[in-house]
Amino acid sequence: MRITTEEDVNQMYKETLRGGIFGGAKAFLVIGFCSVIAQWAWPYYRGLTLPIKTYGVVAATTAGTVISAERRMLDYERRKHKKEAYLARRRRQEIFSAGTTGSAES
Numbered sequence: 001m002r003i004t005t006e007e008d009v010n011q012m013y014k015e016t017l018r019g020g021i022f023g024g025a026k027a028f029l030v031i032g033f034c035s036v037i038a039q040w041a042w043p044y045y046r047g048l049t050l051p052i053k054t055y056g057v058v059a060a061t062t063a064g065t066v067i068s069a070e071r072r073m074l075d076y077e078r079r080k081h082k083k084e085a086y087l088a089r090r091r092r093q094e095i096f097s098a099g100t101t102g103s104a105e106s
Contacts, residue, residue, distance in 0.1 A: 015076040016069045023068020031060040
């Protein structure tokens with residue numbers, strides 16, 4: 001069981017927020033570039049109304065923001081609890097190797 005302090009929660013919030021901001025900006029730049037190219041090269045896209053185009057850009061940017069924030073939070077969790085994970089894995093290996101040695105006391 002992981003006990004989190006207020007400081008850990010605040011740091012995780014900062015990391016998640018930072019990931020969301022960078023991911024959202026990156027997604028907006030990529031989808032904005034794709035939208036400009038589609039406007040230039042694809043007649044069907046030019047025929048779409050502005051609200052539909054805007055919805056597509058906003059939806060893709062939102063998805064990029066959420067995905068990036070989630071990844072950043074999970075990376076923070078992995079870094080924070082790397083030592084705990086190592087010790088737990090080591091304990092599991094010791095238990096497994098002790099149980100499979102074949103030496104049973106009778």
